[in-house]
Amino acid sequence: MNHQELLTHYLSSLTHTLIKQNVRIAVISPGSRSTPIALLFEQHPALRTYIDIDERSAAFLALGLAKSMNEPVALLCTSGTAAANYYPAIVEAYFSRVPLLVITSDRPYELQHVSAPQTVDQNQLYGQHVKQFFQLEMSERDLSLVAYNQALVSRAVSIADGCPKGPVHLNVPLREPLLPCGISEQQIANESLFKGIHVLQGTLAPTQQQIQTIISKVNQSKRGVIICGPMNGKPLTLLAELANRAGFPLLADPLSQLRTGSHSMKSIIESYDTFLRNRQNLASFKADLIIRFGAPPVSKAIKLWMEQQTCDNLVIDSGGEWRDPVGKATEMIYCDEQYLCSALISKMNKSVNLDWISMWRSVNELTKTVLQTIRDEQTLSEEKAFLMLIDWLPEHAHLFVGNSMPIREVDSFLLRQKKSVHIYANRGANGIDGVVSTAVGVALAKQRVILAIGDLSFFHDMNGLLAAKQYQANLTIILINNDGGGIFSFLPQASEKKYFESLFGTPHGLDFAYAARLYDASYCRVDDSASFQSALIHSETKNGLNIIEVPTRRFDNVEKHRMLQSQLHLRLKEVLADDD
Amino acid sequence: MNHQELLTHYLSSLTHTLIKQNVRIAVISPGSRSTPIALLFEQHPALRTYIDIDERSAAFLALGLAKSMNEPVALLCTSGTAAANYYPAIVEAYFSRVPLLVITSDRPYELQHVSAPQTVDQNQLYGQHVKQFFQLEMSERDLSLVAYNQALVSRAVSIADGCPKGPVHLNVPLREPLLPCGISEQQIANESLFKGIHVLQGTLAPTQQQIQTIISKVNQSKRGVIICGPMNGKPLTLLAELANRAGFPLLADPLSQLRTGSHSMKSIIESYDTFLRNRQNLASFKADLIIRFGAPPVSKAIKLWMEQQTCDNLVIDSGGEWRDPVGKATEMIYCDEQYLCSALISKMNKSVNLDWISMWRSVNELTKTVLQTIRDEQTLSEEKAFLMLIDWLPEHAHLFVGNSMPIREVDSFLLRQKKSVHIYANRGANGIDGVVSTAVGVALAKQRVILAIGDLSFFHDMNGLLAAKQYQANLTIILINNDGGGIFSFLPQASEKKYFESLFGTPHGLDFAYAARLYDASYCRVDDSASFQSALIHSETKNGLNIIEVPTRRFDNVEKHRMLQSQLHLRLKEVLADDD
Structure with missing residues (x-):
């Protein structure tokens, strides 16, 4: 067999083993070194592929798909910094236990450590933030390593999907020429060659x-x-x-x-x-x-x-x-x-x-009453926006929540209800990065998603909107725009007036209407509750990308939370009188 | 001394040592854990700071600053995925020998490996892609570790700046409260406490x-x-x-x-x-x-x-x-x-x-003549655009060149000339990522930069434009837009017609005029040579961000290069007749 035939056999067996192990989706970033794997992925009918130019977004997109389906999703990129761009999403996947199969193509052995182009050290590239690292090598002579490689890929998927789930890194050095040969249906169908290995994982039962x-x-x-x-x-x-x-x-x-x-x-x-x-x-x-x-x-x-x-x-x-x-x-x-x-x-x-549980219930009810006074306010504050958003959420809605303030607002205002609503967030490392792409991934898996996100987090991952545009994801974004880092107003540094705005407030002054135009999104900015309400209702029947911007003021946010606390403090005295 | 006083002393000594070691610039991304270092950096008059929300861009911005000044630049971020976003730029810095001092703040020892928020494993976070990793610890009791830490920071800077230059990672775990106390001028001025250590590096002389x-x-x-x-x-x-x-x-x-x-x-x-x-x-x-x-x-x-x-x-x-x-x-x-x-x-x-050198010279001259026939063509091809750009470059211009096709075009069309022009590119790992931010960094150090970049690379790092807007960088971007990955048309996969466009061509259909609006950039799209020429001349006196988009067609590019080769082939026969 010549190089091209060997390459094709080895990489077809990789593809087939992934599919046998129930990997159904691959997110691919374009590149040269990964060409043969990308072609084999693309042409296999059992694998759904998404192409994403920016590897950072691509990895978060895969994270969103894997998170919402709770099953391993494959990622594929070329060698070099492309692979380094996966790092933030891999770190998040590791700590939030999301199964990812990260496949990085690499330059072969003889191009390592000799200043060859696009060649970095991909061995253990993600350090402690993958469950396991494997390198997949091929024989240059025959198919003798196919079975070993199949077992390796089976293991990789089962480790990613094992408890706790998480990312696994598979590095694949490839020699030129990088085109698979005879990528015919016959070759692909010839799966009988590769039986695959099933891994049955037991359940950890207490004695x-x-x-x-x-x-x-x-x-x-x-x-x-x-x-x-x-x-x-x-x-x-x-x-x-x-x-x-x-x-x-x-x-x-x-x-x-x-x-x-x-x-x-x-x-x-x-x-x-x-x-x-x-x-x-x-x-x-x-x-x-x-x-x-x-x-x-x-x-x-x-x-x-x-x-x-x-x-x-x-x-x-x-x-x-x-x-x-x-x-x-x-x-x-x-x-x-x-x-x-x-x-x-x-x-x-x-x-x-009964006393114990009743006390919790009555304090909880009282607190909810106080929280819901926000609903009667005139101005559309950040808090009121979240309350309205949650009130409005349709049955079976999927709500993705950004980190920093939005997840805290949802924690405050998501009151229990019979509606079936699923809430998502990236709480592994709690980053504000990659949130848009992760939400797009969920939208592609779940048909429709509502994303509540702050402006810094939205800015950080605007590139994620390209996949939403290209794959016509149904994604409504509630963009809470307080022109900077809202959460810092709650922290001690808020007292450092002299440096606060430049270091923490970080106003950017961006008009996101242009970002919406760039990605063919519907866009509206709402200044009052009535227009917010109608924008929400309007979004229910809207397909594609839809951005509703809610301008808020950072310091109002702090004031509102303090005000709620002091109201509550007074009311609690009534319920918990005996403790005073 | 209480915690806050100790924290302030230790971190002031870090700041002062950096400055003593001639670090003059820090790029800071906002975050909570890094608060005390950020405040001490910001208020020190000897340190110029830039704030950049997106850590991936921030790191490339620092890379551009350090690359153009050829001296170490500090980077500072909070804990978690923030630090992981630095990875692509660190990999590039490592292979292109650019000195960076990467300072990541971290959660303290007792919050490691216990699922604490925003806590990842920052020990050796960048693996083999930094020259050295140091962890900076403080004493909880007294100032006994200050001298050791100063020496550590001195070493870190000297390693980054030593031959070959490169990135060094300094991880700094910090306990709450995170505010420095008495950050008065007096405290800051009290540098006599911290003498610093100079490192004198010799030159490697041959015997x-x-x-x-x-x-x-x-x-x-x-x-x-x-x-x-x-x-x-x-x-x-x-x-x-x-x-x-x-x-x-x-x-x-x-x-x-x-x-x-x-x-x-x-x-x-x-x-x-x-x-x-x-x-x-x-x-x-x-x-x-x-x-x-x-x-x-x-x-x-x-x-x-x-x-x-x-x-x-x-x-x-x-x-x-x-x-x-x-x-x-x-x-x-x-x-x-x-x-x-x-x-x-x-x-x-x-x-x-003389025969030897004359032959090289005459072939070189002949080739240049053939290359320059492009100048007489009617249509504004990618090749002609580069030839025109290089002809036009003003004396003392700084030209940053994107990877993939632009650097290859500049390799073809940058003909020798007496003008003093400096050329930059990210050739450590040759990534298309981070190019905009790196160019912004050079622009901030060198007053004015021209960036020639392809559309995928521009898209990848559009977030880099925020720093250009915020710091009023004088940056003219020549955006060669062939709506996708041009270089792949030159590679064997171009023959895989069925999958080529989706996997490699990756057309995005973005109208970058909106990106220009988002970042307050001047923008024009030029369709012919005359308008390109006038846009270039116009840009000479323009301050701020300025985007000149040149739409081209990917396959024309391949044809043009083939045509030049066959012309040259015929002409070379004349010069090298005796070899035939």
């Missing part, structure tokens, strides 16, 4: 004894609290039942997916981020048992509250990591969350402490 | 014996060739004299800076990329000695020619790397290039082989 230990803690607890942070995959609705049975409040992060849906809402507490900030009342919420699921919640108030608790603090994680930024965990329980919930529910036998 | 060995090779050579690829720092004009004395052609890459300027042009050969492609004539150019300086040249024709040479092949590199992608080096000579040239010139004693 009966472990369950018994947990049950007895639950049974003894009079003031237990369940916290559910961001979770991937299907919502763990069993938690709602567990909380009901135990009489524990279930503090549900917006990304737990438990604030919305048809499951029982009886024990769901969602306005904790507001009322737990009221530090005078923290004594009322003193717990004797905390059980945590999912990633750490968005809320800083939960963190501050938890720092004061000295009780048993159980962290349940099927991913086997050390999810304890507060340093208060007393037990790490590494097992399947669903399995554990079922077991606890079936074996629990306790009388509910 | 007399080494010089003698080289001299004797030169003296014996009848058909020697000097090649000068991309060089940093001051142009090595002594090479022109060395070539004259030896009677060797000096094949000068556009980034050697030897095609333009007031030095002797007698031996400079610049149209080699065109005439060395004529493979029938390669026998005429058979060398008996090759001496190479600088990074590997842009030209692929040089590479193909060199592969056929079997003579002594000396690689001179003060950076001590293995610059030999062709695998033809016979000796690596690690010494200062300037020093070696002086020594060779002063000791050389040989009679010039």
Whole structure:
């Protein structure tokens, strides 16, 4: 066999093994070195491909696709800085447990470390931020390495998709000529050559004894609290039942997916981020048992509250990591969350402490009443915009939320409801980068997405809009534009008046109407509630890219939150009178 | 001392040491964790700061500043994916030997590996692509580590600035509260506390014996060739004299800076990329000695020619790397290039082989005549645009050239001239990413820059235009828009008609007039030579950001290059008749 035939066989086997392992989508950035893989991907009918010029956006696009489908998506680029542009999305995928199969083509061995063009050191390029690095080599003589490579690719996919999910890096050095030969249907159909290997992954089940230990803690607890942070995959609705049975409040992060849906809402507490900030009342919420699921919640108030608790603090994680930024965990329980919930529910036998759960419920209701006073205000503040957005969300909506302020606003204003709404955000490393592209990825997987995002984050990833344009994604962007970094107004540096605007406020003065024109997006700027409302309603039947800009003022935002806190403080005195 | 006082002392000492080591510029991206360093940087009168929201652009901006000033520039960002966005520019800096001091703030030890927000693994974040990684720790008790840290920062700067120059990563974990205290002038002025350490770096001088060995090779050579690829720092004009004395052609890459300027042009050969492609004539150019300086040249024709040479092949590199992608080096000579040239010139004693140098000159002249026929054409092709651009370049112009096609066009059409013009490109890893930002960096350092760039590369880094807008850079962009990836039309995949446009052509259909509006740029689109000429002349007195778009067609480009080759082929037969 000549080089071209060998190349074709090896790379066809790569393609086929990916498909056998249920990889259905590949995001490709154009380049020379990756040519043969790109051609084989493109022509295989079982693989859907997206082309994205900017590798940074491409990787976040793949992240969005993989995140929303909860299955591995392949990425492909050429050698050099192209691969380095994947880094931010890979870091995010690693920490948010999103399965990605990152395939970087590379120059061959003899062009390494000799100043050859477009040649960087791709070995372990992403350091600690992939679950595994593999290099795929081919034999120059025969097909003797095909089976090994197939096994390698099978492993790569299964590691990416294993618990916890995450990115895996496959580096593929290729020699010229870079064109596959005879890329005919016959060659492609000849899959019988490559049987592939299936990897069956078991479930991490707790032992009966472990369950018994947990049950007895639950049974003894009079003031237990369940916290559910961001979770991937299907919502763990069993938690709602567990909380009901135990009489524990279930503090549900917006990304737990438990604030919305048809499951029982009886024990769901969602306005904790507001009322737990009221530090005078923290004594009322003193717990004797905390059980945590999912990633750490968005809320800083939960963190501050938890720092004061000295009780048993159980962290349940099927991913086997050390999810304890507060340093208060007393037990790490590494097992399947669903399995554990079922077991606890079936074996629990306790009388509910009604006072405890009632107190949480009444404070929660009161807080929601205060929060909802925003609805009656005249001006369209950032807070009111989020409340209106959430009120309006259609049934089965997919809402992607930007980092920094938007996710905090959603944490405040996403009140529990029966509507089935799915919330997404990039909470692995909480970056403001790549948010547009990730949302486009979700839109391509889920038909339609609403993205709520701040102006800096929108700016950071405007390039992501090209894929939205090219693939006609149905994406409505609620662009909260306060001309700079809103979150810094909440931080201590806001007092450094002299340097604040230049270093943190960072006003850019961009008129995003032109960005909308560049990407053929519908665009409107809304200055009052009525026009915002009508823009939202109008967007429901609109296809393609649609940008609704809501201009807000950074310092108003701070004022509004302070005002809500002081209102709440007064009202809480009534409910929690005995603590004063 | 309390935490805030310690923090302030330690970070002031960091700032002061940087300044003592002659770091004059810092590019800062806004973020929370980096707050105290950002504030100390911002208020120090000796440090010029630029703020850039998008860290990917920020790093390339710093690269452009450092590249044009040939001295270390500091970069500062917050923790998390922010730091990962620096990666592409760091990779480029590493391979193009540009000194960067990359300062990433980080979460402290106790927040590592516990799922804390915005916390990734920043230890060795950039792997093999920095010259060194340091972590800067502070004492929680006293100032006992200040001196050690100062030494560390001094070392970091000197390593970045040492030969070969390159990026160094300094990771700085910081605990809250993140505000420096008493950031008064008095504190800042109190520099006497921190004396700093100077690092004096010697020059790598060849021994007399080494010089003698080289001299004797030169003296014996009848058909020697000097090649000068991309060089940093001051142009090595002594090479022109060395070539004259030896009677060797000096094949000068556009980034050697030897095609333009007031030095002797007698031996400079610049149209080699065109005439060395004529493979029938390669026998005429058979060398008996090759001496190479600088990074590997842009030209692929040089590479193909060199592969056929079997003579002594000396690689001179003060950076001590293995610059030999062709695998033809016979000796690596690690010494200062300037020093070696002086020594060779002063000791050389040989009679010039006039036939040899005359042949190179006459072929070169003939090729230039053929290349310049483009000037008389009616339509404004990509080639004509480059020829016109180069003709027009004002005295002391700084021209930044994008990768992929633009740098190849400049390689073809930058004919030697007395005008002093400096040419820049990102040839470390040859990426099309970050080019706009790098050019903005050069513009901020050099007052005015002309950037010639293709549409994909322009798109990739449009975010870089924000810094141009905010800092009123005088930047004229010649945007060669062929709506996609032009270079692929020259590669074998162009024959894969079925998939070519979607995978490689990648037409985006963007109307960049809106991008110009977004960033307050002047903009015009030119369809013929007259309007291009007038746009160029008009740009000379224009300040700010100015975009001249030249629409071209990808396949015309391929045709044009083929046509020039066949014309040249016929004409060369006359000159090199005896070889046929």
